[in-house]
Amino acid sequence: MLVIERMTRSPVTITGEATVKQALALVEEQKIRHLPVVDAEGVLVGILSEKDLLRAPGDHLVGDVMTCDVITVTEYTALEEAARIMADQRVSSLPVMRNGKRVGIITETNLFRLFLDLLGGRERGLRLTMLVPEEKGVLASVTGEIAAMGGDILALSTFTGEDPTNRIVTVKVSDVPSEKLIAIMEALGMEIVDVREA
Amino acid sequence: MLVRERMSANPVTIAVDAPITEALRVMRQSQVRRLPVLDDEGKMVGIVSEKDLLYASPSPVTSLSIYEMHYLLSQLRVAELMTTDVIPVRPDIPLEEAARIMVDSKIGGLPVMEGGELVGIITETDIFKVFLELLGARDKGLRLTLGFPDRKGAVARITTAIAQLGGNILALGTFLGDDPTTGIATIKIEDVPTDTLLAAMRDLDLEILDVREIE
Numbered sequence: 001m002l003v004i005e006r007m008t009r010s011p012v013t014i015t016g017e018a019t020v021k022q023a024l025a026l027v028e029e030q031k032i033r034h035l036p037v038v039d040a041e042g043v044l045v046g047i048l049s050e051k052d053l054l055r056a057p058g059d060h061l062v063g064d065v066m067t068c069d070v071i072t073v074t075e076y077t078a079l080e081e082a083a084r085i086m087a088d089q090r091v092s093s094l095p096v097m098r099n100g101k102r103v104g105i106i107t108e109t110n111l112f113r114l115f116l117d118l119l120g121g122r123e124r125g126l127r128l129t130m131l132v133p134e135e136k137g138v139l140a141s142v143t144g145e146i147a148a149m150g151g152d153i154l155a156l157s158t159f160t161g162e163d164p165t166n167r168i169v170t171v172k173v174s175d176v177p178s179e180k181l182i183a184i185m186e187a188l189g190m191e192i193v194d195v196r197e198a
Numbered sequence: 199m200l201v202r203e204r205m206s207a208n209p210v211t212i213a214v215d216a217p218i219t220e221a222l223r224v225m226r227q228s229q230v231r232r233l234p235v236l237d238d239e240g241k242m243v244g245i246v247s248e249k250d251l252l253y254a255s256p257s258p259v260t261s262l263s264i265y266e267m268h269y270l271l272s273q274l275r276v277a278e279l280m281t282t283d284v285i286p287v288r289p290d291i292p293l294e295e296a297a298r299i300m301v302d303s304k305i306g307g308l309p310v311m312e313g314g315e316l317v318g319i320i321t322e323t324d325i326f327k328v329f330l331e332l333l334g335a336r337d338k339g340l341r342l343t344l345g346f347p348d349r350k351g352a353v354a355r356i357t358t359a360i361a362q363l364g365g366n367i368l369a370l371g372t373f374l375g376d377d378p379t380t381g382i383a384t385i386k387i388e389d390v391p392t393d394t395l396l397a398a399m400r401d402l403d404l405e406i407l408d409v410r411e412i413e
Contacts, residue, residue, distance in 0.1 A: 136389075
């Protein structure tokens, strides 16, 4: 999954000559939390968050209170790389550039929706969380057994475990009885942490 | 992964009759953006966010002097600005369920309650950190995005092929495809040459959407 698949295209922008008050009105009207700032030619010169605007005096100019050091990504940046940049740099949005031209914006909210997809947050099924040994081939045996039972994997994700020797796997499955699935996973040596219909 | 594992336990709280200047000070000191609000008996009666407080602060363009403004703010109580319409969740619900509630209700944080007691708070930021782990954003390796036309059994075929090549899967996440029978998987792998891996994936009739080396 790349930025291009989840970014917001042609985001609303403002110029540096607008006042903070005008920018706030725009943020409220458009229900957005980030406002890229552009010059007369449409070139990106800064960015403002709703909070930056709330903290600044209303009669100041956008150009005087914006963040000029804008961190950007390209359309082909991996989404988790965009997420890592946001977490490390403590920013909640990144303008998306192509050859120096602005083509969109990717925000925490865009990424948040992706997280829902990843864990199958909107699908119904049997949700199983297991602590599995950190060994080559473990995921193959887990998913192979589910497939052999005729189960359909709706979502599967891996997380860091309790220590480097194990990891956590959350899987959402349909078309397979819960007792049978648990018995087979336990027979494979997986530690069942949680089971639920979700 | 349940809310319990990623929530902030024993969150910083504020009294319902505290002035908002005090709430702002507590937020800055504790570096949090929202505070559960407690009444005299320690019962949670609402949540107040930094944004609620910032929107309420008089605009500095007013003709008020800084002293008058500070006085006005100190007279305003948390009770007047808090959100009472909060959605509490239990610590044993899945994280993605908490994420779904946040997205659907457009709120950034949920109080976590157990047996009528406030035991924690779970925020967008907490969930965001899990997301990084999930796609192995901090691991080096070969990153592959695959589209599979038929979902059933696809993850098993992919992981088995990688295991047979001696590859180690560092992270794996699946997404919905354009329709419910198709899917997309992003995988981070080490210990397997790129060409060998791609050939094996093509043999499985998988569509290679993206390949990159992450260092």
